[in-house]
């Protein structure tokens with residue numbers, strides 16, 4: 001069928017057809033069509049959206065990414081035909097039925113993710129199938145390699161390249177903001193790429209964005225690392241393992257992190273930045289991604305095995321994940337806390353100990369500290385102010401204000417204190433519920449939204465003491481967070497009645 005092109009500024013790989021034309025073509029929403037430019041012969045595939053009114057019969061609305069390949073002008077005539085579904089959908093269906101991906105199938109799926117050939121719904125199905133049925137080590141290796149091969153790679157002349165990554169899942173985990181400058185200040189190169197929040201309320205890329213831009217092409221990441229020793233950038237902007245962020249974007253709303261995909265996501269980023277020595281942080285505890293130490297050890301083994309297959313030395317730290325790291329959750333609050341420590345604060349202990357322990361492991365692996373001495377060496381770098389100076393250099397090279405101070409970063413103006421309902425000890429701080437509250441308050445998009453935890457687990461409180469404060473940039477968001485908080489009860493003080501269940505509930 002011949003149709004006239006109308007260019008539409010929409011950022012997905014689709015076309016918009018009038019429902020009458022769609023019926024004639026025998027296609028429905030989500031089906032594929034092939035477009036062939038009558039004059040140039042150029043072709044492009046797209047998936048179909050339909051309308052009764054926005055596009056008239058005889059016209060095809062062509063979205064921007066489709067026209068990047070078709071290069072047609074407004075009014076050009078194109079032949080539009082129904083097209084076959086990509087074969088990667090057959091592979092995804094196989095995984096949904098509990099099958100295994102082969103190497104070629106994995107490559108095909110990942111190419112289609114990168115080229116936007118798969119729709120949002122199809123990528124969600126892929127992630128969900130991997131989440132439910134898991135990936136074995138071979139499948140994870142295929143996926144890691146496919147993610148690396150479909151993007152750019154950094155190639156450093158100076159080695160070793162050190163890197164660190166957390167699997168996330170514990171709120172307030174701002175440790176990369178300390179570890180990267182400690183390692184870079186120790187004379188090593190650390191090109192740190194991070195994700196935005198996946199299951200949490202602020203990923204490292206969301207935090208760093210408070211201080212400086214995080215969107216850079218791969219060549220800039222390499223140049224800045226060579227100059228400053230380290231960077232903290234958003235992986236999604238780099239074209240380093242570009243499938244990664246496209247997949248994560250579909251995990252975020254579901255708040256899932258499919259295990260095999262997670263290992264591949266992390267290890268693809270490490271491979272693509274040319275890392276030799278890698279530290280993986282695996283927070284363990286209830287309401288995290290890894291609920292017990294046994295499972296943590298198994299996951300660590302998988303990271304180490306994949307590292308061996310890809311030529312990297314990997315060490316894992318099973319870290320305490322039962323409650324948040326430090327006192328803060330959400331971009332401004334977390335960055336303020338991290339800067340306070342870089343500026344010399346000796347609290348919070350959980351943040352400082354975790355950061356120097358992991359940085360210390362990296363320093364030992366790289367031969368910058370004797371075995372068993374890494375944490376002490378890292379603590380010296382922190383105490384000496386060299387890590388702060390290095391962080392300022394990193395902020396500056398990424399285009400931020402190097403003179404920023406912790407006190408410059410303020411939470412949102414709307415706040416609400418959640419108080420102890422009775423005397424006792426705080427016996428539970430539920431990670432997932434705290435993240436839910438922070439997200440309802442607006443985090444990570446509203447940088448000022450988040451939580452400040454006054455009383456952590458084990459702290460004695462008196463009735464009426466504030467346990468945590470919710471911050472928001474918008475009043476309606478604060479109200480929503482308070483409402484959700486009442487239902488979730490993210491904090492339990494010893495002796496509290498969590499729920500009263502009357503006898504008639506069961507009749």
Ligand SMILES: O=P(O)(O)OC[C@H]1O[C@H](OP(=O)(O)O)[C@H](O)[C@@H]1O
Pocket residue numbers: 164165166167168169170176193194195196197198199200201202203204205257
């Ligand atoms: O949102 P959840 O699932 O908690 O975790 C995601 C965060 O964990 C990792 O941290 P890092 O890059 O090692 O600092 C990711 O890059 C991301 O920032």
Ligand SMILES: O=c1cc[nH]c(=O)[nH]1
Pocket residue numbers: 166167168194195198248257261262263265266
């Ligand atoms: O980078 C990361 C971190 C956790 N999980 C992922 O899938 N990727």
